[in-house]
Structure formats: C-alpha cells, structure tokens
Amino acid sequence: MALKPDDAGTDDERTVLQFLDMWKARDVEGMLAAFTDDASYIDMPLPPRRGLAEIRTYIEALFTAFGVEIETLHIASNGPVIFTERVDYLTLNDGSRPPVPLPVTGVMEMRDGKIAVWRDYLDLGTAEAGLGLKIRSDAEPEAGA
Structure with a gap:
C-alpha cells in the first residue's frame, strides 16, 4: 500500500511524501520549491545536478519523454535524513509501451x-530497456536504447 503525506511520522517525512506525489502531476514549480537553492539531485549512476537551474533542466527533460508516478512503500528517518523505498512507474508520453515499474x-x-x-539508487538499465530510451548524462532522453 502506497504511503501518503498523512502517514508521515515527521514534518520532513511529510515534505518528502508531498514532493514525491508532485511527480504524477508534473508540478515542476512545486518540486523546485521543495529544494534548497544549493540542492543537489543525483540519480545513480548519472552525474549530479547542482542548483535549481540544473535540477529544473533535468526534470523538464525527463518530462519531455515520460511521466512518473511514485508509489512509496516505506519511509524512515534519522534526524534530517529521510530514506524511501519506492516503485517509480515510468510511462512514455506517447503511450507506446506499458508503464515500467522501477x-x-x-x-x-x-x-x-x-x-x-x-540521491536515488536505481538500475538505469531497467528504466532504459522498459522505455526504449537511453537516458544520457546530459539529461536528454534519446530514442533507441
């Protein structure tokens, strides 16, 4: 069963769950408002995006190719560090393939x-194979993976 913001045990957990819910709505402005100005976002094994401009560019590039719906299975925190176990469902904008559970x-x-x-830890190959895209380090999805 997916966790919702009301399931959070702390304010920081609630913020994270609200942020993850924004992906389905493609609420880029809301997502960016959840970051500090000097934030970094790293999808392992891709290089980090540092600062709001780079994070915006990356998220907007992803949304040009596919949508993301996030099912959060577990959340835990240790002080200011929040851990999530999730399944991110990636769906091509053209609907040509079924959603890819990642x-x-x-x-x-x-x-x-x-x-x-x-920091997100994932198997990039699973996403690329399921979507039929190569997710390059410069954030531009490329057909034909």
Whole structure:
C-alpha cells in the first residue's frame, strides 16, 4: 500500500511524501520549491545536478519523454535524513509501451524543511530497456536504447 503525506511520522517525512506525489502531476514549480537553492539531485549512476537551474533542466527533460508516478512503500528517518523505498512507474508520453515499474531507494538530506541533497539508487538499465530510451548524462532522453 502506497504511503501518503498523512502517514508521515515527521514534518520532513511529510515534505518528502508531498514532493514525491508532485511527480504524477508534473508540478515542476512545486518540486523546485521543495529544494534548497544549493540542492543537489543525483540519480545513480548519472552525474549530479547542482542548483535549481540544473535540477529544473533535468526534470523538464525527463518530462519531455515520460511521466512518473511514485508509489512509496516505506519511509524512515534519522534526524534530517529521510530514506524511501519506492516503485517509480515510468510511462512514455506517447503511450507506446506499458508503464515500467522501477524499484528505487531514495535518500534525502533535509535542511530547514527543504531537500538539500537527493540521491536515488536505481538500475538505469531497467528504466532504459522498459522505455526504449537511453537516458544520457546530459539529461536528454534519446530514442533507441
């Protein structure tokens, strides 16, 4: 059963769950508002995106190719560090393939109620094979993976 913001045990957990819910709506402005100005976002094994401009560029590039709906299975925190176990469902915008379930473990470091560092650990090959796209390090999805 997917967790919702009301299931959070702390304010930081609630912020993270609200942020993850924004992906389905493609609420880029809401997502960016959840980050500190100097935040970093890292989808392992891709290089980090540092600062709001790079994070925006990456998220917007992803949304040009596919949508994301996130099912959060578990959440835990240790002080300002939030851990999530999730399944991210990736769906091509043209609907040409079924949604790709992508298991993800995320770690978010919070500062003053905002995300300062976000690291997601995932198998990029699973996403690329399911979508038929190559997700390059410069954030531009490319057909034909």
